[in-house]
Amino acid sequence: MTLSIKTENSLLKQDEIAFVAGTHYPAIVEADDKALAEMRKRIRDLQEKERTFVRQMRRSIRGKADARGGSFPGEVERPSRRKQVWAQAAKRLNRETARRRAIAAHEEMKDAARRALALKAGSKAKAQPVDRSADGGMIAIESRKRRFSVNRAKVGSVSQAGKRAQARRDAKGA
Numbered sequence: 001m002t003l004s005i006k007t008e009n010s011l012l013k014q015d016e017i018a019f020v021a022g023t024h025y026p027a028i029v030e031a032d033d034k035a036l037a038e039m040r041k042r043i044r045d046l047q048e049k050e051r052t053f054v055r056q057m058r059r060s061i062r063g064k065a066d067a068r069g070g071s072f073p074g075e076v077e078r079p080s081r082r083k084q085v086w087a088q089a090a091k092r093l094n095r096e097t098a099r100r101r102a103i104a105a106h107e108e109m110k111d112a113a114r115r116a117l118a119l120k121a122g123s124k125a126k127a128q129p130v131d132r133s134a135d136g137g138m139i140a141i142e143s144r145k146r147r148f149s150v151n152r153a154k155v156g157s158v159s160q161a162g163k164r165a166q167a168r169r170d171a172k173g174a
Contacts, residue, residue, distance in 0.1 A: 008085050011078065016046075023089040028096050036100075040093045047086035054079045 005024065009017050021027060022039060031039070057076050059065035 002088060003081070003085060007081075008088075011082050011085055020085065020089050023092045028092060033097075033100065036093060036097055040090065040097070043086055043090045043093060047083060047090060050079055050083040050086055054083055 003011075008020060012020060019039075019042070022031065023043070028036075053068070054076055056065060056068050057079060060067045061076065
């Protein structure tokens with residue numbers, strides 16, 4: 001679940017609030033690629049630091065490790081939410097980086113297509129000669145099914161023989 005900016009600000013320190021603000025919409029679009037890369041590295045470091053801290057606190061709560069620092073409360077809720085803030089900031093930075101890469105790739109494809117079109121238009125190669133003869137076309141494949149052919153002379157005679165036989169039976173019964 002995403003956290004609101006107000007919630008993020010309540011979880012972070014003053015210098016961290018200013019840093020995370022750079023990952024939100026208007027600032028992230030205006031930043032250059034180098035600044036984005038630096039922000040991603042710093043956010044990953046902070047996220048890793050928070051992750052380590054949360055793991056250490058969980059271990060100390062279970063009694064598997066000594067408590068880290070004397071002034072920290074014994075709950076994991078706040079550091080976990082801070083870790084979530086860093087994860088969301090990293091996600092925003094990754095999405096912006098991917099968006100910029102996609103735009104650059106699209107522009108590169110357009111440039112390549114324009115160059116190819118210019119090469120094609122500028123080439124002096126002759127087109128294929130137009131030949132008025134028909135091509136061989138597709139090759140017909142014979143069906144493997146057996147063909148039953150009935151002699152055309154017998155087609156009508158079979159039905160006529162049936163009619164005559166029925167007429168004979170009818171004449172006997174009358």
